[in-house]
């Protein structure tokens with residue numbers, strides 16, 4: 001797919017932030033978009049704000065895009081709405097803080113939303129995509145999936161898992177017409193990163209971009225099909241640096257960690 005015009009598209013987590021920006025852009029470019037979010041009123045509002053002047057369409061379907069039942073219901077109702085799903089954006093994500101001491105619930109929720117949602121969607125989408133020889137999955141991962149991050153072990157670990165799953169799908173099925181892409185931004189001003197946490201602000205604030213900037217990069221990447229979508233281009237250099245010298249990379253992140261520890265934690 002090099003353009004979304006006329007395509008049947010699903011975007012999860014479209015009630016806010018990056019998902020909302022992607023859905024608006026796709027609809028404006030003429031796609032027929034299903035917007036999903038746990039937050040029904042928010043996603044209906046985003047759907048109503050979508051421009052459909054170019055022949056696009058925007059339909060809100062609220063619900064859980066992570067659980068097995070939720071993903072099944074979303075894909076069934078999206079197929080009723082769209083016919084075929086040409087592009088599925090597994091974008092919904094959560095950020096829970098802490099290290100090993102984070103609760104079992106926070107770890108399980110992070111696996112569920114940040115990784116298993118993608119696995120469950122792919123399980124249901126692949127049979128038809130492989131049968132017809134085309135399908136397109138875009139996973140919103142994070143630079144934390146390429147580089148790790150101070151602050152949240154559940155986030156860093158599950159985003160590596162999301163990247164690994166997207167890579168596996170791509171390496172296994174690209175010769176069968178499947179396109180898989182992974183969006184890996186650093187800070188983006190959204191509900192998840194809203195400027196209220198001083199440590200996050202120190203870590204990500206200086207290079208933060210807007211959700212529409214991510215949508216710009218995604219549109220360019222859909223046109224050329226590259227696997228890694230990097231709204232912060234510098235992430236490519238950092239990723240190469242981490243691979244070339246992991247100890248240097250970890251020592252550098254540890255210095256950032258020590259800096260962040262000097263910033264009062266809003267949780268303490």
Ligand SMILES: NC(=O)c1ccc[n+]([C@@H]2O[C@H](COP(=O)([O-])OP(=O)(O)OC[C@H]3O[C@@H](n4cnc5c(N)ncnc54)[C@H](O)[C@@H]3O)[C@@H](O)[C@H]2O)c1
Pocket residue numbers: 012013014015016017018019036037038039042063064065066067091092093094095113140141142143184185186187188189190191192193
């Ligand atoms: N904001 C950043 O700095 C940043 C950076 C890198 C990656 N990301 C990733 O971008 C994606 C979108 O996050 P955002 O920054 O736009 O945050 P956001 O909080 O503004 O939006 C996330 C949306 O996902 C929805 N959601 C959460 N769990 C859901 C579920 N189980 N089913 C359906 N909807 C669900 C939320 O209700 C929310 O509307 C996430 O995967 C996040 O990890 C964000």
